[in-house]
Amino acid sequence: MTATVTVGTYLARRLEQLGLRHLFGLPGDFNLGLLDEMLGGSGLRWVGSSNELNAGYTADGHARLRRGPAAFVTTFGVGELSAVNATAGSRAEDVPVVHVVGLPATRAMAEGALLHHSLADGDFGHFVRVAAEVSASAVVVRTQNAGTAVDRALLTAVGSSQPVYLGVPADVAVAQVPAAPLARPLRVLRSDPAVAEEFREALAEFLDGAQEVTVLAGPRLHRRHLEDRVRALAAQNGVRIATQSASKAMLDESHPANLGVYAGTFTRDPETRRRVDEARPLVLAGVVMTDFLTGSFTHGFDPDAAVDLHLDHARIAGAAFYGLFLEESLRILEEVLEARSPRPAPLPRRAVAPAPEHVPADPDGPLTHADLWPLLQGWLTPGTLVVAEAGTSFYGALELTLPDGCDLLGQPVWSSIGYTLPATLGAMLAAPERETVLVIGDGSAQLTIQELGRLLTSGLTPTVLLVNNSGYTVERAIRSPEAPYQDVVEWDWTRLPAALGAPGTPVFQARTPADLVEVLAKVRADRDSGGGHAHFVELFLPRDDAPDSLVQLARSVR
Structure with missing residues (x-):
């Protein structure tokens, strides 16, 4: 006999295989069976929240500190809508969060039943459509091919570093599906080898002869937990690294290769601003070009003239290389820099003096x-x-x-x-x-x-x-x-x-x-x-x- 598990158990085990140990959220009548299945047959620890918005924020913070996605569970309508702001934040900041929603039973939705928590108009697609606007993927799981739907959503979250929405009807949550796929952990998306090789050749040509390379490191490096790669780049001769405000201290601020935080005209150190704006060549690694991170768009460099490493593709002076993930493009950058011949001499590093002990002018005056x-x-x-x-x-x-x-x-x-x-x-x-x-x-x-x-x-x-x-x-x-x-x-x-x-x-x-x-x-x-x-x-x-x-x-x- 073919071994089976419930859809809720299948989802929980897939989350565990991705390293999750905590599940956040709130109970509601449409997700109780789902929660029982997810928590009953797994090692996930339930961490309840005071409201759904907080649950989404908690999951977001959790995903930023662990290597992989986080997950939270809400109920249909009143619960999931309360979490939309948190999901939108995860989308804007590239955080892989899995929002699992317990939905009414499949038959009730198909018949347009006027259920509580709905808009009483028989349309059960309203909230899924809302979720689709702020998620990389929004799927209502059906019993047929439920495992495939779950797997695809989780791979999307990990591969895109974006939130996804999984709506699980109450009857589907307890339905039996084949357990066999669980024997093979999910294979995280990998870069196209042919594209990687094309990128390597183009990058070597672009950096040929460059004795000094400036890297602007952005927050998407955090999302992929690539801080070690940044430190390895900083150890290369001729490399200096600035960070955006959202990635401050990604490289120790005492490190002699660290140029400090760059934010256009908001950059505190004029030398940092000059070195980034005038860098030839400039590498943008996981950078986000929003108003608050660019000094209200006062950056002085041209992204189209730089090497630009994104989460799922790269560009060199405007030429695009799709199917190349940030982990791979950063590794190739490190190898190309290492292979430069003749090898650049070490650059003179800026002196980083320890901050002097602060002595308030008026210790007993108002705190400012x-x-x-x-x-x-x-x-x-x-x-x-x-x-x-x-x-x-x-x-x-x-x-x-x-x-x-x-x-x-x-x-x-x-x-x-x-x-x-x-x-x-x-x-x-x-x-x-x-x-x-x-x-x-x-x-x-x-x-x-x-x-x-x-x-x-x-x-x-x-x-x-x-x-x-x-x-x-x-x-x-x-x-x-x-x-x-x-x-x-x-x-x-x-x-x-x-x-x-x-x-x-x-x-x-x-x-x-x-x-x-x-x-x-x-x-x-x-x-x-x-x-x-x-x-x-x-x-x-x-x-x-x-x-x-x-x-x-x-x-x-x-």
């Missing part, structure tokens, strides 16, 4: 961004994951010189406020051994604060720095700072950890630079002693104070 970020920089340890919310937090973090091994996680392309709080949960579940610091503003935190309870009660030990500056500082910097829509309700933030289920969380406040130094010392002492606590710190900053880079951004938007 001019003191916050330098003091935080001196406190961070190597290897820390810094998660920074869109707005003052992200652009303040860009002004840090991060210690070696650190990473900056943000969402500068989609820039949906509130993203980072649940994303921190997902990221820490993927890398629980890393020290993690979340910096988030009061206005942003109010959107997704429910997930703070899960973050503080999951055995994780983040340090949460809540920037209380009375509303939407970035919007005020752009326009109408006194408008009532810029205000938020003042919360008693220090009571929230207890109210959300974590009464033992150490809670602090800092109103002055001296307060901040004292608080950070207490947090560090607790961490160093193995206290095993998460920490919540409320930072009071003036309403209209902002990092210089954010002021510059706001000016360009205005």
Whole structure:
């Protein structure tokens, strides 16, 4: 007899084969059978969320820190629509997230039954069509060929580094399908060997004689977890590397080949801007050319005159090589650089001096961004994951010189406020051994604060720095700072950890630079002693104070 498994079990096992250990989401009546099948016969650990938007954000953060996709489950209609914003962010930022939706039974949908959670018009395709607009693939699974549909969706997520939607009707979730395909793990898409060879020859010709090569490294390298390749490129003679803001610290900022962050006219170091804009040749590796990442399109280089390495193709001075994935094109770049003859001499490297210890001008005066970020920089340890919310937090973090091994996680392309709080949960579940610091503003935190309870009660030990500056500082910097829509309700933030289920969380406040130094010392002492606590710190900053880079951004938007 042919061995079978349910569709739900088949999906769970395929996810496990891709390395997943966590499944995020919320239950609903249309996905209960599906959840039972997915969790009953697998090793997946269920991590519930407070709402579907947070579940999508959590899965996004999880996928960014692990080598492979993440997955979350919602119910039909009311659940899946709540997650659309998160899925759109994953699409905009190239994050492979599998959104699994429990749908009504196949017969009920075919008959146009006027079910709850529907629009009561008999059309059950509305929400799939919505998902198709923000996903690389949107599929409703049928019992016939269910395994093939699941496999294709997962391969699309991994191959494109994009979110996919899998709608699973209630009857299909428990239907039996052949188990035999599970014996062969999914083969991730591979580059076309013929195209790879053509690219190699064209690249060698393009770089022929180049003694100096400048690489601009973008966030899509993170999505493919190619940081080691970037470090290998940096070790090549004659190679310098700049990064976009979304990939800051991909190469240690102390590395002598690191040119720093490039963002057109927003680039802080004029030398960095000059070297990228005037580079001949220039290699764009996993770069994203959006407004916030190019200094409102003030970049001074021509992408059509560069080597441009994308997720699934490459270009050399406009000539396209399709079917060539970023992993392969970056490997070929490294080999072509290694094979140069005569081999270039090592370039003179810029001196990277350690940042001097910051001494506030007025330790007992109001805490401002001019003191916050330098003091935080001196406190961070190597290897820390810094998660920074869109707005003052992200652009303040860009002004840090991060210690070696650190990473900056943000969402500068989609820039949906509130993203980072649940994303921190997902990221820490993927890398629980890393020290993690979340910096988030009061206005942003109010959107997704429910997930703070899960973050503080999951055995994780983040340090949460809540920037209380009375509303939407970035919007005020752009326009109408006194408008009532810029205000938020003042919360008693220090009571929230207890109210959300974590009464033992150490809670602090800092109103002055001296307060901040004292608080950070207490947090560090607790961490160093193995206290095993998460920490919540409320930072009071003036309403209209902002990092210089954010002021510059706001000016360009205005």
